[in-house]
Amino acid sequence: MYLSGWIFLLTSCLTVTGITFWCFYRVLTLPADAAVENELHAPLDIETHEAE
Amino acid sequence: MTYASYLRPKDDVVLSGLTASATNEFCEVCLGGLITVPAAFIFLGGETITNAAGSSLRMGFLTLPAVFERMPIGHFFGFLWFFLLFLAAITSSISMLQPVIAFFEEGFNLGRRASVTFLGLISLFGSFFVVYFSKDLEALDTMDFWVGQVCIFLLATVTVIFFGWVLGIDKGFEEAHKGSRMRIPNIFRFIIRYVSPVYMIGIFILFVYMNIIEGHSEEGSYIYRALNQEVTQMTIGFIVVLAVFLTLLVHLAGRRWKAESNQQGGQS
Numbered sequence: 001m002y003l004s005g006w007i008f009l010l011t012s013c014l015t016v017t018g019i020t021f022w023c024f025y026r027v028l029t030l031p032a033d034a035a036v037e038n039e040l041h042a043p044l045d046i047e048t049h050e051a052e
Numbered sequence: 053m054t055y056a057s058y059l060r061p062k063d064d065v066v067l068s069g070l071t072a073s074a075t076n077e078f079c080e081v082c083l084g085g086l087i088t089v090p091a092a093f094i095f096l097g098g099e100t101i102t103n104a105a106g107s108s109l110r111m112g113f114l115t116l117p118a119v120f121e122r123m124p125i126g127h128f129f130g131f132l133w134f135f136l137l138f139l140a141a142i143t144s145s146i147s148m149l150q151p152v153i154a155f156f157e158e159g160f161n162l163g164r165r166a167s168v169t170f171l172g173l174i175s176l177f178g179s180f181f182v183v184y185f186s187k188d189l190e191a192l193d194t195m196d197f198w199v200g201q202v203c204i205f206l207l208a209t210v211t212v213i214f215f216g217w218v219l220g221i222d223k224g225f226e227e228a229h230k231g232s233r234m235r236i237p238n239i240f241r242f243i244i245r246y247v248s249p250v251y252m253i254g255i256f257i258l259f260v261y262m263n264i265i266e267g268h269s270e271e272g273s274y275i276y277r278a279l280n281q282e283v284t285q286m287t288i289g290f291i292v293v294l295a296v297f298l299t300l301l302v303h304l305a306g307r308r309w310k311a312e313s314n315q316q317g318g319q320s
Contacts, residue, residue: 020078023071
């Protein structure tokens with residue numbers, strides 16, 4: 001593979017992987033009160049009107 | 053869009069949206085792409101990659117059976133992979149129907165059962181159409197191209213223009229940042245307002261030029277088929293009728309919402 005191909009491959013994969021794990025870190029280190037308040041919901045908390 | 057239907061005004065859309073899209077790209081590009089492309093190159097040769105260019109799905113369907121054929125208990129793993137793919141497809145399809153169900157419920161005050169039945173009938177009609185004209189997958193391929201590639205692109209273009217120019221970038225950013233745990237970098241104001249619309253309209257002009265002006269006489273091209281093949285014309289007609297019908301429903305729901313809000317304003 002050409003050098004430009006390697007650069008393109010590694011840059012795209014490392015960027016996407018970096019952003020993904022940074023996001024996971026941010027979501028998993030949210031303060032506990034934020035998770036309890038409005039930011040995170042378990043599926044059962046969401047009102048879908050399924051039972052109507 | 054489905055999951056956004058259930059968000060509250062102060063939910064964090066920025067971090068949630070970025071996490072969801074980054075995870076999707078990680079699985080597609082870093083895991084799926086790095087497995088499929090080298091496997092296609094080794095088992096099927098470079099020519100297959102060139103022929104399947106532009107369709108990751110086609111490459112997956114060509115490559116993975118070749119991989120399963122050469123591995124121990126390949127039939128079992130092949131079954132497992134295609135079964136999981138089927139589950140992923142069917143659950144995604146169901147989740148894609150949800151915004152329309154929510155629209156019927158909120159726009160016309162229908163109950164959930166009535167909304168599901170109504171949408172089920174429309175989906176059933178479309179599915180029968182595809183099954184009935186299944187020879188050479190003509191109807192399915194036409195729908196996949198015009199809806200899955202062309203209309204989705206137009207929808208993205210309209211959305212970005214709406215966000216940047218109609219709603220306004222300042223108001224859009226203000227809405228996005230309500231309750232968000234991270235800021236969108238300011239460079240994206242410029243990108244959303246100028247770069248994205250120009251880029252997408254540019255691609256669309258090139259698409260029109262290459263497919264309609266240059267490629268309309270090429271036998272087998274989508275435009276040639278739309279001009280000459282009866283099933284393709286009927287499929288496009290079906291898409292247009294459905295689009296007009298749904299636009300009409302959106303208009304009626306909008307009028308109903310407006311009348312309701314005027315009534316509430318009059319009462320208060």
